[in-house]
Amino acid sequence: MKVQVARWGNSLGVRVPKDLARRVGLKDGASVEMTAEEDRIVIAVKREHRLTELLRGMTPEAMAQAFDWGEDAGREWPS
Numbered sequence: 001m002k003v004q005v006a007r008w009g010n011s012l013g014v015r016v017p018k019d020l021a022r023r024v025g026l027k028d029g030a031s032v033e034m035t036a037e038e039d040r041i042v043i044a045v046k047r048e049h050r051l052t053e054l055l056r057g058m059t060p061e062a063m064a065q066a067f068d069w070g071e072d073a074g075r076e077w078p079s
Contacts, residue, residue, distance in 0.1 A: 003014050033044045
């Protein structure tokens with residue numbers, strides 16, 4: 001997809017077409033990372049994760065399987 005480069009203050013800017021932005025989940029105000037790789041400029045969308053997404057599937061049962069604390073000694077749980 002070809003886009004035109006335009007002056008933006010002392011910098012240069014490009015517009016990201018709506019369809020392309022939608023495909024990669026880019027929204028107004030999003031943070032991106034820009035790097036140069038040889039003769040290419042790469043713009044990577046930085047995904048923002050929500051705590052509820054990160055903790056999805058984390059149940060007490062799943063956590064018990066994730067950590068092995070050894071055998072109970074007898075007074076681990078408050079009565």
